Amino acid sequence: MVSASNSGQESHPAWYLNMRANPEVSVQLGRERYRALAEDVPYEEREALCKTIVDINKHQLENHAKVQRKNPLLRFRREY
Secondary structure, eight states, X not given: OEEOOGGGOSSOOHHHHHXXXXXXXXXXXXXXXXXXEEEEOOHHHHHHHHHHHHXXXXXXXXXXXXXXXXXXXXXXXXXX
């Protein structure tokens, strides 16, 4: 999962807009690579996940506080 915080800018990052236009992505975690579909996390799931992201990356709290917009969260659903 990734947060499209754009370092606290008011606009969405370009990579997020690109993934919205073309959600087929290639993911690499360590040495593992796989194809996936990028999808926005539904609003109902967002709050709990935002807390987890901030717990892991404290600077994200500053990024969220700088903007009026909701920073999108994306998850990558592996294609089999």
